[in-house]
Amino acid sequence: MARPEPRTLTLNSRTRLTPNMVRLRLGGPGMAGFPAGFAGGYVKLRLGEGGEGVKPVVRTYTIREQHADGIDLDFAVHGSDSEMPGPAVNWALNAHIGDTILVGGPGPAKPLPPGMDRYLVAGDMTALPAISVNLEALDPGARGAAVIEIQHADDRQDLAVPDGFAVHWLVNPHPGSDPELLLRKLRELGWEEGETYGWVAAEFAAMKALRDYLRTERGLGRDRLYASSYWKQGEDEDSHRVSKRADADA
Numbered sequence: 731m732a733r734p735e736p737r738t739l740t741l742n743s744r745t746r747l748t749p750n751m752v753r754l755r756l757g758g759p760g761m762a763g764f765p766a767g768f769a770g771g772y773v774k775l776r777l778g779e780g781g782e783g784v785k786p787v788v789r790t791y792t793i794r795e796q797h798a799d800g801i802d803l804d805f806a807v808h809g810s811d812s813e814m815p816g817p818a819v820n821w822a823l824n825a826h827i828g829d830t831i832l833v834g835g836p837g838p839a840k841p842l843p844p845g846m847d848r849y850l851v852a853g854d855m856t857a858l859p860a861i862s863v864n865l866e867a868l869d870p871g872a873r874g875a876a877v878i879e880i881q882h883a884d885d886r887q888d889l890a891v892p893d894g895f896a897v898h899w900l901v902n903p904h905p906g907s908d909p910e911l912l913l914r915k916l917r918e919l920g921w922e923e924g925e926t927y928g929w930v931a932a933e934f935a936a937m938k939a940l941r942d943y944l945r946t947e948r949g950l951g952r953d954r955l956y957a958s959s960y961w962k963q964g965e966d967e968d969s970h971r972v973s974k975r976a977d978a979d980a
């Protein structure tokens with residue numbers, strides 16, 4: 731099936747959720763015909779035009795909430811200290827209300843399948859929007875834990891989780907500097923008998939460490955594990971995509 735044409739959406743509002751997380755609401759007439767039910771799915775933001783032999787600059791973001799007239803995207807702010815922010819964060823921080831942007835997608839969410847005995851969820855701030863959507867959708871009786879890496883203690887968010895679910899926040903001011911941080915905590919939580927489902931999305935090296943543990947050491951097969959890298963330290967989204975493809979092929 732042909733990919734739908736990207737739509738033009740308007741920046742309607744900007745909210746600083748926590749020190750390192752900014753929420754943008756995109757909406758306007760371009761929302762006409764936007765398919766329902768894509769919270770947790772993703773869109774592709776076009777941040778620069780392509781040209782002769784040059785691809786457009788595209789960045790991927792999760793739909794944190796979907797409304798009749800708009801979508802909310804939460805941007806983890808990076809690059810404020812040593813390096814420059816990428817084009818996505820730059821746009822998130824500096825675009826004016828009323829500016830427009832071309833938006834491709836939406837693509838499907840990766841939810842937690844119901845009926846498992848235990849859920850183990852791990853991710854950094856780029857995955858927090860998807861994790862929030864997934865945890866909100868859990869049955870009230872669901873059990874498990876989420877380990878979430880944030881840049882500052884104040885980046886914690888109030889997540890709606892069932893009583894039998896624990897959320898552990900791990901602070902690392904330098905994202906990408908400690909690929910084993912999430913894994914160490916997950917190991918510490920231990921393993922239980924029964925059907926476990928693992929959901930992991932983070933920086934490339936962190937995702938690989940978590941995936942090795944859950945797949946190789948704990949034996950979770952494809953039907954019990956979602957593992958995806960959302961970005962790669964030192965690489966922009968385009969070169970990250972190349973590493974991701976090589977990893978998938980391997």
Ligand SMILES: Cc1cc2nc3c(=O)[nH]c(=O)nc-3n(C[C@H](O)[C@H](O)[C@H](O)COP(=O)(O)OP(=O)(O)OC[C@H]3O[C@@H](n4cnc5c(N)ncnc54)[C@H](O)[C@@H]3O)c2cc1C
Nearest residue numbers: 791792806808816817818819856961962963964965966967
């Ligand atoms: C399916 C999917 C859903 C995603 N959803 C979200 C989301 O909802 N919110 C969100 O914030 N991100 C999300 N991401 C991650 C986001 O697309 C990347 O972080 C992207 O690289 C940011 O683009 P940029 O233009 O700011 O930086 P780029 O130009 O891609 O990169 C510039 C530099 O910044 C570094 N960098 C990129 N991201 C980070 C980061 N998070 N922390 C530290 N350094 C970084 C790169 O390594 C590179 O050195 C998602 C990714 C995928 C694949």
